[in-house]
Amino acid sequence: MLFTCSLCASPEGRIANRRITIEALWAQRHQCYTCRLLWDGVAAVHGDEFFKNFECLSIPWRSLKDTGPLRVDLIPHEKVTSSSIPRTRLQFYRGPNDTTAWPEIGASTHVGLNGLSHSTLELAHKWLKSCTLPGEGHSSCKAFDLKRSFLPARVLDVGTKQSPSVRLYLPQDGETAQYIALSHCWGGKTPIMTNKQNFQGHLQSISQPLPTTFNDAVLVARELGVRFLWIDSLCIIQDSPEDWAVHAPQMAKVYGGAYATIAADAAKDSAAGFLSGCRRHLSSPKTVAFSCDGHDGLVYVRKRGSLAYQLPYHDWSEPGRSIASRIRGPKEVVDRFCREQEPPESGLSTRGWVFQERVLSPRTLHFGGAETGWECRSLINCECSASSMRYHRKTSLLKRALSKMAWTTVVEEYTRLRLTFEEDRLVALSGLAEARKHLSNDIYIAGMWLNNLKRELLWRSDVPTAKSAVRRLDIAPTWSWASVTCPVVYEDQTATQSTGSTDTIESNWDILGFPNNTVSGTSSFGKCVAGTYLRMRGYLVEVNFWRDIDADPLHYYVQPNKRDSAILFQIFWDTSELESISASSDDEHTRYTVLLVTRAPAPPRGLLMGCPSENASQIPGTGEPHQKYQRVAYIVPPRRRRGCDWPDPEDTASAEGVNVQPEEWNWPSWQKNESLQEFRIF
Structure with missing residues (x-):
């Protein structure tokens, strides 16, 4: 009888980085000690008929230095894959003072039956x-x-x-x-x-x-x-x-x-x-006896504890992204992988x-x-x-x-979480903001940092979660992410650039100032006082827009001038209420103002602003009118299909209007209708 065979071991005789079908393991279990141990260990945990649910087992790669348990993953049949039969991760290990004939089966201690176990x-x-x-x-x-x-x-x-x-x-x-x-x-x-x-x-x-x-x-x-x-x-x-x-x-x-x-x-x-x-008993080990070349011993087999996979930021995946967005592959592969994942355990x-x-x-x-x-x-x-x-x-x-995570990432991750009281949106982050201020000595304004404020203003409400969002101006002004009760995201900086273009947010727009007092209460990191504004200067363009009813719901035709051709854009409304207000306008086309935050040759993008006040104030020292705006949306060209390894040939609707070429951005139309102005955004 073999110690290891070509089925369960590498050419060097190591049990690692192997994928074995259950059928092949069954056929070899009486010819190889290792195959027999693997079969008996899986059966001890899942019963003798485990082959009805699982198609194969996988042994991930491990280093020669690894002294921990041997990991064995069970992959279910496609026909039975569901939330009730997910991928199962097992660990084969020995006691701290035990020995085995297999060096890959390292020592470990048992998971305690409760948190006060020795x-x-x-x-x-x-x-x-x-x-x-x-x-x-x-x-x-x-x-x-x-x-x-x-x-x-x-x-x-x-x-x-x-x-x-x-x-x-x-x-x-x-x-x-x-x-x-x-x-x-x-x-x-x-x-x-x-x-x-x-x-x-x-x-x-x-x-x-x-x-x-x-x-x-x-x-x-x-x-x-x-x-x-x-x-x-x-x-x-x-x-x-x-x-x-x-x-x-x-x-x-x-x-x-x-x-x-x-x-x-x-x-x-x-x-x-x-x-x-309630689930600690699942990590209770099963004991498997073995006899190999005259050596008798015990190996323990248990389900791998799930905390590392179910606790956000405790696994090895990119933080804050859904499973589907972290992996690439055909739709059926992505769907299967998502079904195999265990739901988050830590509420x-x-x-x-x-x-x-x-x-x-x-x-x-x-x-x-x-x-x-x-x-x-x-x-x-x-x-x-x-x-x-x-x-x-x-x-x-x-x-x-x-200290090391970008604040835009902090905001993205934090806004995905639940608050019992939405008015705590800034307060519940105030401790972290205070700690970062001590490290950076930056100025904190309505959930953002002055030194990076131009970048942090370019947030958008996540879709479709924004459909249930409401505007809370009692928390923060419209230009702050804290003013909407939904997750927000920031565009990948590299995705906003075209070939040869410079940094898209370092264009000709500036933040000139803000009030001395921007917070209410005793904390300088809590709610904002009503009327908190930013005084800004930038290129403003009045636009008409209307929805493309035959395309994606986010797609609108935007027209800088009635005599020029319209351009297809995506408008990410801050809330569905604002979208409804714009759609129900009595005008033939809804008229708003865009603050351009990019310059040619980059694609045009900007902040869509509305509700200008009729009581325009004066720019200090000039006597010129100082217009007031409120932010309502983030406007960008349709996302281009970049590096898609598995395009869906049947997905024609989503592909329409996506491959916008630089010459179609119509910068001459924007430039002849823009005007450099100072204004306030509330």
């Missing part, structure tokens, strides 16, 4: 120690400095195992100590919170039992040897707008100074708890407030439904992969948002 806590201590102590290899993480760890204005004293009382604690000015912050979903009504009435009582003791999620956080803090815990609903007086206004802007300091943050990913609300994850990470909590926290312990994970500025890891080598990427993508 193996889980031991791993959490290891992660914390390696990140907080100097000289442990975390080059992007600062060693924890107790002298600089100032306690927040209020924390919970969680006591000890021997004295387990919990009370609200008011530190003295400048008092330092380790503390842990909790990041959690409120999930509707919170059973207990601090208010004006019970504040004094909470200073003595907080009544038990606590909501399960809060109690779980208390237990973890005690196990980690940390005395203080910060929970927003207990450390901020919830029925006091004044208290909220003072403490909510302190999020950057609270999460940034924490020894660690507990992310309760497995808890849908404060009552659900996160230690006894917590879909919340807008949590975005900055994850970014600002130097160290985060994720308690997911299936396992516990780790995230710091140097490393991401999880229980099932703690002993594996990482080759593609081992750092957190989201932690980059503190």
